[in-house]
Amino acid sequence: MRNSWIRLGAxxxxxxxxxxxxxxxxxxxxxxxxxxxxxxxxxxVSFGLAPSTSRVRGASIALDLHASVVLRNTSTRPxxxxxxxxxxxxxxxxxxxxxxxxxxxxxPGEVFPVRLDLxxxxxxNAAKTEGAMVQVSLDCAVFNDLSSYGPDxxxxxxTLLVYxxxxxxxxxxxxxxxxxxxxxxxxxxxxxxxxxxRPQQLGFxxxxxxxxxxxxxxxxxxxxxxxxxxxxxxxxxxxxxxxELHTPRIELRNLSRKPVRSVDMGWIVRDERGRDFVAGSVxxxxxxxxxxxxxxxxxxxxxxxxxxxxxxxxxxxxxFVSNVExxxxxxxxxxxADIEQAxxxxxxxxxxxxxxxxxxxxxxxxxxxxxxxTEELKRAN
Amino acid sequence: xxATQPGQHPTHRSLALYLxxxxxxxxxxxxxxxxxxxxxxxxYVGSLEEAxxxxxxxxxxxxxxxxxxxxxxxxxxxxxxxxxxVGVAAARCVDHVGHGRKLLTWTAAVVGLILxxxxxxxxxxxREQTQHIFTAFQQWSGRAPQISGTVLRSSPDGVAVxxxxxxxxxxxxxxxxxxxxxxxxxxxxxVDSETGQVTITSVYAx
Numbered sequence: 001m002r003n004s005w006i007r008l009g010a011x012x013x014x015x016x017x018x019x020x021x022x023x024x025x026x027x028x029x030x031x032x033x034x035x036x037x038x039x040x041x042x043x044x045v046s047f048g049l050a051p052s053t054s055r056v057r058g059a060s061i062a063l064d065l066h067a068s069v070v071l072r073n074t075s076t077r078p079x080x081x082x083x084x085x086x087x088x089x090x091x092x093x094x095x096x097x098x099x100x101x102x103x104x105x106x107x108p109g110e111v112f113p114v115r116l117d118l119x120x121x122x123x124x125n126a127a128k129t130e131g132a133m134v135q136v137s138l139d140c141a142v143f144n145d146l147s148s149y150g151p152d153x154x155x156x157x158x159t160l161l162v163y164x165x166x167x168x169x170x171x172x173x174x175x176x177x178x179x180x181x182x183x184x185x186x187x188x189x190x191x192x193x194x195x196x197x198r199p200q201q202l203g204f205x206x207x208x209x210x211x212x213x214x215x216x217x218x219x220x221x222x223x224x225x226x227x228x229x230x231x232x233x234x235x236x237x238x239x240x241x242x243x244e245l246h247t248p249r250i251e252l253r254n255l256s257r258k259p260v261r262s263v264d265m266g267w268i269v270r271d272e273r274g275r276d277f278v279a280g281s282v283x284x285x286x287x288x289x290x291x292x293x294x295x296x297x298x299x300x301x302x303x304x305x306x307x308x309x310x311x312x313x314x315x316x317x318x319x320f321v322s323n324v325e326x327x328x329x330x331x332x333x334x335x336x337a338d339i340e341q342a343x344x345x346x347x348x349x350x351x352x353x354x355x356x357x358x359x360x361x362x363x364x365x366x367x368x369x370x371x372x373x374t375e376e377l378k379r380a381n
Numbered sequence: 382x383x384a385t386q387p388g389q390h391p392t393h394r395s396l397a398l399y400l401x402x403x404x405x406x407x408x409x410x411x412x413x414x415x416x417x418x419x420x421x422x423x424x425y426v427g428s429l430e431e432a433x434x435x436x437x438x439x440x441x442x443x444x445x446x447x448x449x450x451x452x453x454x455x456x457x458x459x460x461x462x463x464x465x466x467v468g469v470a471a472a473r474c475v476d477h478v479g480h481g482r483k484l485l486t487w488t489a490a491v492v493g494l495i496l497x498x499x500x501x502x503x504x505x506x507x508r509e510q511t512q513h514i515f516t517a518f519q520q521w522s523g524r525a526p527q528i529s530g531t532v533l534r535s536s537p538d539g540v541a542v543x544x545x546x547x548x549x550x551x552x553x554x555x556x557x558x559x560x561x562x563x564x565x566x567x568x569x570x571x572v573d574s575e576t577g578q579v580t581i582t583s584v585y586a587x
Contacts, residue, residue, distance in 0.1 A: 058514050060546070088549050094531045095542030097551045100568075100581040113576055117552040119539065134549075154585060159562075201559060204567050206533040206586065267561070280561030280568075298564045307537055354558070356570060356579040363572040 032067055033132035041075030041149050042082060042141045045111055060121045067116040077143040079106040080164050083156035085139040091122050098139060098154050102163035103357045105380055162323050165333050167357030173336045174361060175377045190365040202277045203305040216241040224320040226338035230256035231263050233319045243304045243311035249297040250319050259327040260288040266322035269304060272315045278351040281322045390422055398474060400429050405482055531586035533567050535559045540569050542584040551582035
């Protein structure tokens with residue numbers, strides 16, 4: 001009790017003093033440690049800590065770290081994507097972070113930077129850490145022949161492969177628009193070069209706590225299907241309480257003749273005003289024999305809010321299969337024609353077609369125009 | 382101390398102090414306004430002035446010379462005792478007036494400091510810090526339930542994983558697209574303005 005008072009007193013004094021920000025120690029090894037295996041095809045060339053600060057935040061100390069790691073592709077194949085694992089093992093043994101950079105085109109021997117901007121908040125009474133507070137390591141690297149390297153503890157390999165396939169699809173599609181001089185369609189596709197034309201944002205909170213904060217009701221989950229999808233969502237239900245979603249269950253059917261290893265389920269949330277938001281895509285390890293039907297269920301609680309943090313009440317839910325991994329390791333992703341045919345809602349269609357590469361090319365178009373985009377597509381293809 | 386009661390005439394003691402210039406500024410002003418508009422009090426103040434003048438004249442007439450004082454010890458003693466009595470009575474009145482003023486000054490100072498603190502807090506401390514402290518106080522006093530386990534949360538500035546009081550936030554620009562990436566993960570996707578690369582920051586509860 002006495003310690004609590006002392007702590008609170010310290011917080012109070014620090015806050016009344018104007019909550020100043022202090023430059024963090026210049027010794028970067030105390031804060032960040034970057035470690036790659038010696039046989040890694042991607043190695044850290046240099047590591048720099050930009051001006052970082054520590055400050056009092058409530059009853060905790062917040063450390064703002066801004067770092068840049070320069071990596072070199074030491075393999076013989078072009079690198080197309082990688083994931084760095086970010087951990088604060090002593091403070092957060094149950095939580096991890098990652099920084100993924102897909103849509104890369106790093107030739108053998110070339111270097112490229114990866115930026116790390118993070119904030120670590122720890123209570124005053126937290127035990128001191130022995131080594132560096134944050135550890136950065138390689139989780140997975142994917143090359144242009146779709147081979148990969150890395151421990152893949154965050155299961156990022158599958159995501160990187162999906163992003164690479166989507167990137168190739170989108171580049172082909174835009175290259176065809178350019179080739180056929182369909183510039184109007186290309187401009188529409190890339191938001192006319194405007195940065196702020198994008199669907200409204202949702203905020204999320206995920207916990208393992210299954211207790212509903214209000215009265216719970218069961219709603220049926222609508223389904224949407226891409227015409228060529230080998231696995232389709234048949235139907236499902238979920239428990240909903242205001243802006244909370246619990247234990248969604250979806251019945252899936254393998255329509256193909258190939259056994260399936262895992263399915264990525266996309267979720268669309270419709271709020272009470274009838275606005276649709278693509279909430280995200282959730283992978284489910286789900287072995288499905290040919291023509292087999294099974295139920296995928298998820299545990300935990302997902303809360304929705306708008307960008308300002310105000311709760312968004314769930315009006316309806318829609319699920320669709322966004323990609324499929326077969327037992328032989330091959331992946332299925334929806335084609336552009338699939339996306340066109342799946343929905344007539346232009347906002348939803350745009351959200352469904354927005355891959356990381358699409359986002360990058362839209363940025364290139366915004367900054368460099370048609371000519372820059374043409375050069376970029378020539379280089380990448 | 383109040384020199385006048387609303388709808389009433391000032392006390393004789395207040396009028397006497399007013400005449401002697403021994404009232405605080407505010408009370409003196411109020412009394413002056415009242416006396417100007419009240420014939421009854423004007424009359425009383427006038428009578429006090431007359432009496433004061435008479436006393437002064439008498440005192441001047443009866444002031445002892447050094448020789449008389451030495452000659453009439455008992456009269457000198459009475460006069461000194463009378464003066465001391467008047468001084469003590471006046472000191473008591475003035476002492477009372479000072480107490481009120483001191484209390485008022487202290488109250489004003491404390492209220493001013495509190496207002497300054499509130500204004501400083503509102504203008505200098507971000508709202509999220511206030512919420513942090515409020516939550517910490519609530520948890521410390523046992524009014525708010527402790528959040529157990531690992532919680533993932535998105536904000537316009539970052540995606541965060543929180544456990545055991547510590548939080549790791551991966552920051553992103555406000556243009557980032559945030560989505561759920563698994564039942565225990567969320568991500569933010571944006572184009573890094575410096576490198577031009579698409580960057581996806583994620584947090585996981587494991």
